[in-house]
Amino acid sequence: MLEPVNVLMAGVGGQGTILASKVLAGAAEKAGYDLKVSEVHGMAQRGGSVVTQVRLGEKVHSPLIGEKTADIILAFEKLEGLRLLPFLKPGGTMIINDQEIPPAPVLAGAVEYPAGIIAHIRAVAPDTVVVDALGLAAACGNARAANVVLLGALARRLPVGEELWQESLAAQVPARLLEVNRAAFAAGYGL
Amino acid sequence: MKELLSGNAAIARGAFEAGVTVAAAYPGTPSTEILEHFARYPGVYAEWAPNEKVALEVGIGASLAGARVLVAMKHVGVNVAADPLFTLAYTGVNGGLVLVSADDPGMHSSQNEQDNRNYARFAKIPLLEPADSREARDMVGLALDISERFDTPVMLRTTTRIAHAQSFVELKEPQPVVLRPYQKDARKYLMVPGYARPRRAVLAGRLLELEQYTESGPVNFIEWRERQVGIITGGVCYQYVREVLPQASVLKLGMSHPFPRNLVREFASGVGNLYVVEELDPFIEEQVRMLGIHVKGREIIPGIGELDPVLVARHFVAAGVPAVLAGEEVTEAAAGATAGLPEAPAAPARPPVLCPGCPHRGLFYVLRRLKLMVTGDIGCYTLAGLPPLEAMDSCICMGASIGAAHGAEKASLERHGHTVAVIGDSTFFHSGITGLLNMVYNGGGGTVVIVDNRTTAMTGHQPHPGTGTTLMGCPAPAVDLEMLARALGVKRVKVVDPLDLRRVEEVMREEVAAPETSLVIARRSCVLLTRPAGPPAWVRADACKGCRSCIRLGCPALSLRDVEAASGGTPPGKDGKSASKKVAVVDQLTCTGCGLCVQVCKNGALQRGEDNVGTG
Ligand SMILES: Cc1ncc(C[n+]2csc(CCOP(=O)(O)OP(=O)(O)O)c2C)c(N)n1
Numbered sequence: 029m030l031e032p033v034n035v036l037m038a039g040v041g042g043q044g045t046i047l048a049s050k051v052l053a054g055a056a057e058k059a060g061y062d063l064k065v066s067e068v069h070g071m072a073q074r075g076g077s078v079v080t081q082v083r084l085g086e087k088v089h090s091p092l093i094g095e096k097t098a099d100i101i102l103a104f105e106k107l108e109g110l111r112l113l114p115f116l117k118p119g120g121t122m123i124i125n126d127q128e129i130p131p132a133p134v135l136a137g138a139v140e141y142p143a144g145i146i147a148h149i150r151a152v153a154p155d156t157v158v159v160d161a162l163g164l165a166a167a168c169g170n171a172r173a174a175n176v177v178l179l180g181a182l183a184r185r186l187p188v189g190e191e192l193w194q195e196s197l198a199a200q201v202p203a204r205l206l207e208v209n210r211a212a213f214a215a216g217y218g219l
Numbered sequence: 220m221k222e223l224l225s226g227n228a229a230i231a232r233g234a235f236e237a238g239v240t241v242a243a244a245y246p247g248t249p250s251t252e253i254l255e256h257f258a259r260y261p262g263v264y265a266e267w268a269p270n271e272k273v274a275l276e277v278g279i280g281a282s283l284a285g286a287r288v289l290v291a292m293k294h295v296g297v298n299v300a301a302d303p304l305f306t307l308a309y310t311g312v313n314g315g316l317v318l319v320s321a322d323d324p325g326m327h328s329s330q331n332e333q334d335n336r337n338y339a340r341f342a343k344i345p346l347l348e349p350a351d352s353r354e355a356r357d358m359v360g361l362a363l364d365i366s367e368r369f370d371t372p373v374m375l376r377t378t379t380r381i382a383h384a385q386s387f388v389e390l391k392e393p394q395p396v397v398l399r400p401y402q403k404d405a406r407k408y409l410m411v412p413g414y415a416r417p418r419r420a421v422l423a424g425r426l427l428e429l430e431q432y433t434e435s436g437p438v439n440f441i442e443w444r445e446r447q448v449g450i451i452t453g454g455v456c457y458q459y460v461r462e463v464l465p466q467a468s469v470l471k472l473g474m475s476h477p478f479p480r481n482l483v484r485e486f487a488s489g490v491g492n493l494y495v496v497e498e499l500d501p502f503i504e505e506q507v508r509m510l511g512i513h514v515k516g517r518e519i520i521p522g523i524g525e526l527d528p529v530l531v532a533r534h535f536v537a538a539g540v541p542a543v544l545a546g547e548e549v550t551e552a553a554a555g556a557t558a559g560l561p562e563a564p565a566a567p568a569r570p571p572v573l574c575p576g577c578p579h580r581g582l583f584y585v586l587r588r589l590k591l592m593v594t595g596d597i598g599c600y601t602l603a604g605l606p607p608l609e610a611m612d613s614c615i616c617m618g619a620s621i622g623a624a625h626g627a628e629k630a631s632l633e634r635h636g637h638t639v640a641v642i643g644d645s646t647f648f649h650s651g652i653t654g655l656l657n658m659v660y661n662g663g664g665g666t667v668v669i670v671d672n673r674t675t676a677m678t679g680h681q682p683h684p685g686t687g688t689t690l691m692g693c694p695a696p697a698v699d700l701e702m703l704a705r706a707l708g709v710k711r712v713k714v715v716d717p718l719d720l721r722r723v724e725e726v727m728r729e730e731v732a733a734p735e736t737s738l739v740i741a742r743r744s745c746v747l748l749t750r751p752a753g754p755p756a757w758v759r760a761d762a763c764k765g766c767r768s769c770i771r772l773g774c775p776a777l778s779l780r781d782v783e784a785a786s787g788g789t790p791p792g793k794d795g796k797s798a799s800k801k802v803a804v805v806d807q808l809t810c811t812g813c814g815l816c817v818q819v820c821k822n823g824a825l826q827r828g829e830d831n832v833g834t835g
Contacts, residue, residue: 031546040569053223053385063223064351066384068327074571074602075775089461091351091384094529097544111566117545131569135778136607136770142564151561 032062032085033186034093038112039104040129041078044175047200048102049080051179052186054196056084059188066091075132077108084186102182104161104175105129106145113149122149122156123181125174157181157219164215170205173212180216190217224388226381229352230319231256232388233359234289238396240264241281243274245649246678247293248328249382250321254291258690262396267681267690270617270649271296275303275318282316283408285399287363291319294335295616299650301338304372308342309418310408311370311425313399315363322378324498325525330597330616332524334499339374339476343422345429346476347375347438348454352386354438358473361438367399369425369432378498380455380525430477438473441486448540449490451483451503451514456496456526463532463542463549478506487512492540494519498526573602575776576752576811578743579670581717582641583610584772584815585724591639591731594623596651598643599676599745607773611641618642618650625654625663636731639666645675645683648698652707659708659736666730666737669700670717672745680748704738711737718743718752720818746811753812754828756805763802763824769816770803776810779803
């Protein structure tokens with residue numbers, strides 16, 4: 029693999045994007061890749077958008093991904109997927125959680141939550157995978173594992189072997205929750 | 220062993236490996252985690268100072284006493300610490316001292332963007348800039364060596380994308396800690412005019428020596444590749460250049476002050492076209508120009524905000540220099556607009572907001588109701604200045620609220636009774652005490668509110684002098700704000716619970732009307748550090764008129780929904796009316812039961828969770 033793979037994770041504070049990026053980083057490290065993981069702390073955490081950028085490859089220079097250069101976007105929330113769509117490269121993959129979390133201006137009634145997000149994303153990015161992560165995670169026994177369902181869907185599309193994902197997952201989640209998380213991961217991996 | 224470390228964790232590691240035993244800082248994004256990481260290493264001392272000036276002064280003392288020292292702050296913190304810094308450049312150090320300045324191009328979490336490389340030049344001290352975590356770790360040790368060898372403080376400047384980006388670092392063993400002996404030397408350390416004048420000359424001589432050093436130092440180097448295009452760059456921009464101009468020759472400046480003039484001349488004469496890639500100010504570019512060398516920098520890349528590889532590629536392509544992205548050449552068309560794609564639905568912003576149950580909300584709701592001019596300050600509570608609360612008129616820098624309120628009142632008597640300063644507890648200890656002292660001393664009739672949530676919430680809940688604990692987890696005396704205010708001469712001091720709207724309003728009316736300085740302490744712990752106040756509120760849908768009073772609180776747990784869509788929090792079987800009505804809905808997962816919406820509702824629709832009988 030000559031060129032690095034660029035992954036963007038987008039969500040809302042509290043959705044578990046940080047854990048997902050840690051598991052990804054751990055698996056990529058085990059696979060022997062060079063890595064850069066970039067996120068913004070601070071103001072962004074008070075209910076704002078949260079974006080993590082992960083790049084893996086033989087040699088990675090820039091910690092940042094620019095517009096139209098993400099190979100895969102993993103959107104934990106629909107609006108955040110829409111917001112980051114300009115970063116997807118032509119022919120790139122969008123994995124998007126079918127969940128709506130209304131932002132403050134929508135709650136305040138100033139604007140409507142946009143309709144037709146998925147249709148638009150599909151029109152721009154034919155390789156779009158819509159995931160009912162909450163539903164799948166609940167079926168595995170804990171809706172909170174929705175982030176790991178999404179991670180599973182991402183995992184199958186990255187050049188990192190499944191056993192490395194499993195090791196990394198086990199290293200990041202508490203033992204008592206491992207079983208649920210393994211099931212959630214498998215549910216996503218099959219998509 | 221190699222580890223994936225953020226730039227901040229790497230700086231902490233570098234300090235530990237290089238034998239730093241004392242570190243001081245005041246939190247501020249993107250620098251905060253440096254001290255949090257460093258404090259966990261064995262055998263070190265680390266503290267949160269109340270502000271950056273004190274942090275640097277603590278560092279100066281520790282250096283005098285012979286220790287290696289790390290002092291860290293965000294870019295604007297250096298404004299606060301500038302006074303000791305400029306004279307520290309005269310005295311020099313005993314133990315090595317590195318000052319980390321974490322800049323925030325693009326203002327991810329800051330009130331401005333400023334290029335602190337200028338400070339190094341202004342204060343006449345060496346400047347190091349890492350381009351990834353490994354360099355960040357290495358440069359801490361290098362900075363300390365330079366500091367001791369040349370007898371000077373050294374600035375290590377990072378930016379958000381260095382501080383908060385993780386990359387691999389090969390860990391090293393810590394070197395043995397050596398405490399240099401202290402020797403009294405008034406001519407070096409006692410800066411009165413008679414002693415400072417000779418030190419000014421020492422400073423000039425030291426800079427000359429550093430100019431020699433920077434030419435051959437280990438962190439300034441040329442990477443020769445194709446000679447047509449030559450780029451001078453440093454920091455994270457080096458990575459962008461390597462990414463998009465992989466064939467270009469590069470002069471990487473890890474130390475851009477003092478400026479390696481000969482190295483720059485050598486590089487410039489070896490390449491066809493010379494460019495500088497840097498964020499914010501044309502710091503390198505101007506120094507190149509001063510050598511009489513033709514160079515392009517700001518001419519092709521703007522100096523506002525943050526860069527990324529795609530932006531760098533676009534600007535070069537627009538200037539006629541081929542660039543690549545993901546291994547493919549960027550064409551002008553592809554680098555440009557998104558022609559031919561279907562038009563996207565507008566994506567509403569997702570700004571940060573006060574949390575559900577945040578105690579700040581109650582106070583600002585009342586201030587807004589009373590239509591007061593609110594001079595504000597910096598912290599989570601600044602979010603109350605945004606819609607829908609919109610209860611803050613100004614925010615400049617930490618501590619500015621109190622002076623500003625006082626000045627407004629002095630400018631116009633009509634402001635009396637209509638103006639209030641609001642400041643957080645950590646911010647008050649940082650730089651509010653002097654403002655309050657000034658107000659009392661100069662006969663101000665202003666009202667100051669300290670929103671005392673018992674923590675430094677904005678930057679991630681650091682302890683401060685009011686919390687009773689320290690960074691290292693030791694118990695500490697907690698400042699008694701009431702007594703402190705009285706000692707400053709404030710006669711009117713009141714404490715209120717910001718979630719008790721009626722009482723807050725009563726107190727605020729009284730205090731703004733009072734002719735003398737008054738202090739109101741709105742005290743309640745940050746909701747993220749406490750258990751929920753009670754069970755979540757709920758809505759009697761038949762009583763809700765959809766009047767939006769509660770929505771004006773700006774609570775993310777509250778929204779208006781169409782009746783049939785409204786399920787959470789609505790006891791079933793109570794509506795049965797037409798479908799078009801909008802009613803308030805309380806999100807049962809995030810509501811903390813703070814009760815503000817219940818107090819605000821005029822129709823008795825919002826109910827306290829305790830009263831939610833029979834719906835369990
Ligand atoms: C000079 C300076 N140092 C640090 C910061 C970063 N900063 C912004 S607000 C804040 C503290 C806020 O704490 P507090 O006043 O208690 O308000 P809270 O966030 O808890 O509501 C800090 C450290 C800054 N903006 N300026």
